[in-house]
Amino acid sequence: MSSKKLAPPPLAAWLLKVIASSSDYDPAFGDLVETFEYIAEKEGTKKAKRWFWKEVLKSLSGFLKNRTHRSAAMIKNYIKIAYRNISRNKTFTLINTLGLAVGMACFILITLWIQDELSYDKFHTNKDDLYLLTIIHPNSITDPNVPYALAPRLAEEVPEIAHFTRIYSLGSIRTCTFKYQPSQGMPVMYYETNVDLVDSSFFSMFSFPFVYGNAQTAFRDPHSLVITERIAAKYFGRENPMGKTLTLNNQEDLIVTGVVDIPSNSHLQMDFIARLPNRLDNDWNWRDPSYVLLRGNSSLPDVKDKIRGALSRHSPYPFADTLKVDVLPLTRVHLSFGRRMYVYIFSVIAVFILLIACVNYMNLATASSSNRVREVGLRKVMGAKHQELIQQFLGESVLMSAIGLGLSLILVRIGLPLINSLTAKQLDFSLLYRHSMYLYLLGLILIVGLVSGLYPAFFLSSNRPAETLKTSSPFKAKRSSFRVVTVIGQFAVSVLLIACTAVVFQQLDFIQKRPLGFSIDHVLKVPINPILLNRFQSYKNDLLQNANVLNVTAGQSVPYEEDYKTSGVEWEGKDPEMSPNIRYSIVQSDYMETFGMEVMEGRSFQSGSFADMRNYVINKEAAEYMGMQDPVGQKLVFWGTTGTIIGVVNNCHHVSLHREIMPHIYTIYPRHYNALKYVFVKISSANVPDTLEYIKETSMSYAPNFPYQYNFIDQGIQTLYQSEHRLGRIFSAFAFLAIFISCLGIFGLASFTAEKRTKEIGIRKVLGAPVSHIVILLSKEFSRWILLANLIAWPIGWYAMSKWLQNFAYRTGLNPLLFIFAGLLSLMVAALPVGYQAVKAAVADPVDSLRYE
Amino acid sequence: MKFLSRQEELLLLSILRLRENAYGVPIRLHVCDVTDKYWSIGAIYDVLDRLTRKGLVSTISGEPEKKRGGKSKRFYRITKQGVRALEEVRELQQKTWIDISMPSLKNR
Numbered sequence: 001m002s003s004k005k006l007a008p009p010p011l012a013a014w015l016l017k018v019i020a021s022s023s024d025y026d027p028a029f030g031d032l033v034e035t036f037e038y039i040a041e042k043e044g045t046k047k048a049k050r051w052f053w054k055e056v057l058k059s060l061s062g063f064l065k066n067r068t069h070r071s072a073a074m075i076k077n078y079i080k081i082a083y084r085n086i087s088r089n090k091t092f093t094l095i096n097t098l099g100l101a102v103g104m105a106c107f108i109l110i111t112l113w114i115q116d117e118l119s120y121d122k123f124h125t126n127k128d129d130l131y132l133l134t135i136i137h138p139n140s141i142t143d144p145n146v147p148y149a150l151a152p153r154l155a156e157e158v159p160e161i162a163h164f165t166r167i168y169s170l171g172s173i174r175t176c177t178f179k180y181q182p183s184q185g186m187p188v189m190y191y192e193t194n195v196d197l198v199d200s201s202f203f204s205m206f207s208f209p210f211v212y213g214n215a216q217t218a219f220r221d222p223h224s225l226v227i228t229e230r231i232a233a234k235y236f237g238r239e240n241p242m243g244k245t246l247t248l249n250n251q252e253d254l255i256v257t258g259v260v261d262i263p264s265n266s267h268l269q270m271d272f273i274a275r276l277p278n279r280l281d282n283d284w285n286w287r288d289p290s291y292v293l294l295r296g297n298s299s300l301p302d303v304k305d306k307i308r309g310a311l312s313r314h315s316p317y318p319f320a321d322t323l324k325v326d327v328l329p330l331t332r333v334h335l336s337f338g339r340r341m342y343v344y345i346f347s348v349i350a351v352f353i354l355l356i357a358c359v360n361y362m363n364l365a366t367a368s369s370s371n372r373v374r375e376v377g378l379r380k381v382m383g384a385k386h387q388e389l390i391q392q393f394l395g396e397s398v399l400m401s402a403i404g405l406g407l408s409l410i411l412v413r414i415g416l417p418l419i420n421s422l423t424a425k426q427l428d429f430s431l432l433y434r435h436s437m438y439l440y441l442l443g444l445i446l447i448v449g450l451v452s453g454l455y456p457a458f459f460l461s462s463n464r465p466a467e468t469l470k471t472s473s474p475f476k477a478k479r480s481s482f483r484v485v486t487v488i489g490q491f492a493v494s495v496l497l498i499a500c501t502a503v504v505f506q507q508l509d510f511i512q513k514r515p516l517g518f519s520i521d522h523v524l525k526v527p528i529n530p531i532l533l534n535r536f537q538s539y540k541n542d543l544l545q546n547a548n549v550l551n552v553t554a555g556q557s558v559p560y561e562e563d564y565k566t567s568g569v570e571w572e573g574k575d576p577e578m579s580p581n582i583r584y585s586i587v588q589s590d591y592m593e594t595f596g597m598e599v600m601e602g603r604s605f606q607s608g609s610f611a612d613m614r615n616y617v618i619n620k621e622a623a624e625y626m627g628m629q630d631p632v633g634q635k636l637v638f639w640g641t642t643g644t645i646i647g648v649v650n651n652c653h654h655v656s657l658h659r660e661i662m663p664h665i666y667t668i669y670p671r672h673y674n675a676l677k678y679v680f681v682k683i684s685s686a687n688v689p690d691t692l693e694y695i696k697e698t699s700m701s702y703a704p705n706f707p708y709q710y711n712f713i714d715q716g717i718q719t720l721y722q723s724e725h726r727l728g729r730i731f732s733a734f735a736f737l738a739i740f741i742s743c744l745g746i747f748g749l750a751s752f753t754a755e756k757r758t759k760e761i762g763i764r765k766v767l768g769a770p771v772s773h774i775v776i777l778l779s780k781e782f783s784r785w786i787l788l789a790n791l792i793a794w795p796i797g798w799y800a801m802s803k804w805l806q807n808f809a810y811r812t813g814l815n816p817l818l819f820i821f822a823g824l825l826s827l828m829v830a831a832l833p834v835g836y837q838a839v840k841a842a843v844a845d846p847v848d849s850l851r852y853e
Numbered sequence: 854m855k856f857l858s859r860q861e862e863l864l865l866l867s868i869l870r871l872r873e874n875a876y877g878v879p880i881r882l883h884v885c886d887v888t889d890k891y892w893s894i895g896a897i898y899d900v901l902d903r904l905t906r907k908g909l910v911s912t913i914s915g916e917p918e919k920k921r922g923g924k925s926k927r928f929y930r931i932t933k934q935g936v937r938a939l940e941e942v943r944e945l946q947q948k949t950w951i952d953i954s955m956p957s958l959k960n961r
Binding site: 008013026027028029030031032033034035037038054055058059 | 878894914924
């Protein structure tokens with residue numbers, strides 16, 4: 001135990017050993033360890049470790065100086081030799097620098113991306129004291145949304161909470177229109193979705209930079225409105241937005257009291273921020289997040305203890321004691337809820353691609369060592385020490401890596417817009433103009449240079465001069481097992497990435513082709529407004545006058561993203577202890593008809609029937625969930641309203657296929673009509689422009705004071721799987737790069753093998769071997785390596801992708817054919833460079849290769 | 854010939870003073886002590902190596918010790934040339950300082 005604790009930092013010790021590898025420095029190292037232990041005993045391990053590092057870093061220059069003190073002529077000679085080698089083997093130089101450049105570019109891009117991910121919400125002055133309130137469910141899922149009434153209760157009870165703010169996302173429960181009436185001319189009005197109501201402490205907690213106004217005055221008045229720069233430009237153009245009036249839903253006048261700039265690395269993204277009325281203080285519904293600001297010196301465990309049971313103390317829910325209230329530091333919010341995994345995955349990929357590039361250098365340098373064996377031999381005879389040779393070769397690899405970095409910066413410049421479109425970020429090249437980044441780039445050069453050069457350096461410098469100079473042909477066709485292993489590793493990574501890409505795309509294809517249970521073709525979505533809502537029936541009848549309008553209904557949200565859940569459902573035979581979890585849709589009659597949902601038993605809502613207002617339609621899953629054999633005609637209580645089940649529809653995917661189909665209740669009860677947000681109009685495919693014009697005119701004639709806009713809802717379904725699309729594209733880019741760099745390497749190796757065996761091939765041809773025979777001879781070895789790489793990559797890929805697929809409730813099976821496809825693809829791609837070299841060697845005139853004997 | 858540098862002189866003197874125990878750790882501690890300055894191990898070895906190269910000290914390797922991470926100590930002994938070089942600087946010191954009257958610092 002104690003001896004382990006007293007060990008000097010291993011990295012520092014290693015560094016020292018590498019730099020001062022000669023045994024001359026053993027006593028100095030011993031002194032370091034002895035003094036380290038002395039300090040550790042007297043002043044603690046931490047201090048001793050720091051001291052050790054300082055000593056090592058200080059001594060490094062001395063050690064290096066001692067060992068590099070040789071004349072400038074020698075260094076000049078090294079540079080000359082390096083230059084000659086570079087220019088002699090143009091192909092290999094090209095392969096090496098290109099591979100390194102691509103690998104480094106990839107690494108830099110991913111670093112920039114990760115830096116951006118990690119920078120989220122760090123710009124707030126109070127970032128260390130800001131927390132998101134969360135609820136932990138019994139199945140240990142963390143819910144970022146909490147009841148509106150929770151934060152005010154906590155603020156009363158827990159003295160450590162200095163401020164709290166709730167976010168009430170008005171735009172997601174109700175259609176919002178904003179209207180600006182300039183002193184002359186037409187009003188400017190739009191539908192908006194990013195509308196949030198917050199508590200007045202919002203701007204004193206979060207430090208969003210103000211373009212106009214300031215945090216103190218922004219929310220003085222209850223009718224204040226803070227908007228972003230983009231919105232200011234949208235409504236007011238170049239005019240100063242301060243003090244202008246925007247009318248919300250034609251009812252409420254709000255005064256613009258501030259314009260903020262919400263940085264892209266804030267997880268809170270809002271366009272309109274207004275003040276929240278106090279009436280929510282007893283609202284125990286939860287849909288939106290709440291944040292608290294703790295006093296600077298509070299102890300987090302204490303706070304957590306105090307808030308843990310708050311829900312069971314206050315909330316009216318019977319099952320509240322199974323729910324724990326918790327807090328999540330603001331700076332960790334962005335990466336929680338699933339994103340952290342991507343940061344890990346991409347870091348690993350970045351390192352692997354860089355390694356593949358380094359491995360190319362190692363393999364080519366050791367493979368080409370035959371060309372330099374004599375140089376090494378001669379240097380040794382002339383008195384060069386082992387370490388001096390190592391330094392020479394390391395110097396060369398660092399030089400190559402520096403050239404590679406130069407190229408990679410150009411690639412980064414070119415690749416940035418591409419990455420931005422792939423990841424929906426705005427990364428800029430200027431992020432690299434920072435001191436920390438200079439250091440990082442310098443470190444990258446050194447690390448890549450050292451990693452790729454270390455093995456060749458030892459390999460080359462360990463030759464015995466007597467042997468290398470004695471034999472007439474210095475190179476023996478000795479197969480390096482290291483090279484085999486690394487090539488297999490390279491291709492294993494490539495195959496892995498190809499297989500992952502294939503699986504991601506297969507899953508995407510699967511979820512897009514899976515029947516959702518309803519049809520969204522030719523369905524129009526029109527945001528509802530108070531007028532259309534009040535006069536819905538006559539509006540609907542007017543629309544239906546047109547023969548091309550087939551059905552009209554209304555709903556809370558497009559059917560593929562209706563994730564409203566409730567526990568307020570009762571039915572006969574329900575276990576009183578049970579807290580049900582059921583999705584619901586507040587709709588209008590003709591909903592099932594508009595979306596072509598299959599009614600399995602009973603009937604759907606009848607248009608204009610008053611009796612149906614209290615009746616319910618449920619899905620098949622709900623019938624099973626409630627244990628009803630014959631559901632039609634049974635009683636059901638939804639939010640206190642008793643009604644009859646009149647029909648059962650087939651299960652539909654109301655949320656993305658990440659999640660299971662749940663029991664679902666459809667209701668047309670008028671008391672809930674405020675929740676309706678969209679009119680859905682199903683039109684026929686004939687004469688669409690005219691139909692659209694008709695719908696527009698009808699809507700405008702009803703509500704001339706509201707903006708009119710529409711979408712076809714089949715367009716929006718793409719966004720459901722946006723992140724999977726993105727992942728697929730990023731994976732394919734990485735897979736391409738990995739296989740590209742690997743192929744560069746294998747191209748180099750193949751050409752070396754071919755070169756080495758020129759004479760053998762010549763003799764074989766003279767003796768009558770056909771070209772095909774020789775091509776097979778040369779490609780056989782590589783094919784074997786790649787097959788082995790596949791064998792390694794398949795189980796890893798299988799495991800990783802089955803983990804990933806578990807994110808989806810509905811997933812495609814893992815198809816072994818995909819893995820075989822990945823293997824064949826890698827084999828085919830690798831066959832190109834290998835085959836090219838093999839054919840080149842095979843068709844060469846044997847006279848040339850044998851002549852010089 | 855060239856005279857010893859102050860650093861070399863310091864180290865030679867501490868090697869003399871430490872007698873049998875003259876290896877890296879005590880030498881450094883002693884030098885830090887007299888000069889009241891921080892000397893890194895690298896700095897000590899820089900000078901020690903120079904002294905060795907000039908032949909002013911000789912070295913003897915001790916046994917590897919577990920306490921020192923399995924490394925041996927290297928003990929330093931002053932050679933005849935080393936003694937001579939020290940005497941030279943002492944003589945120089947005495948000669949040059951003879952009859953020097955320093956202006957008082959306070960009055961300036």
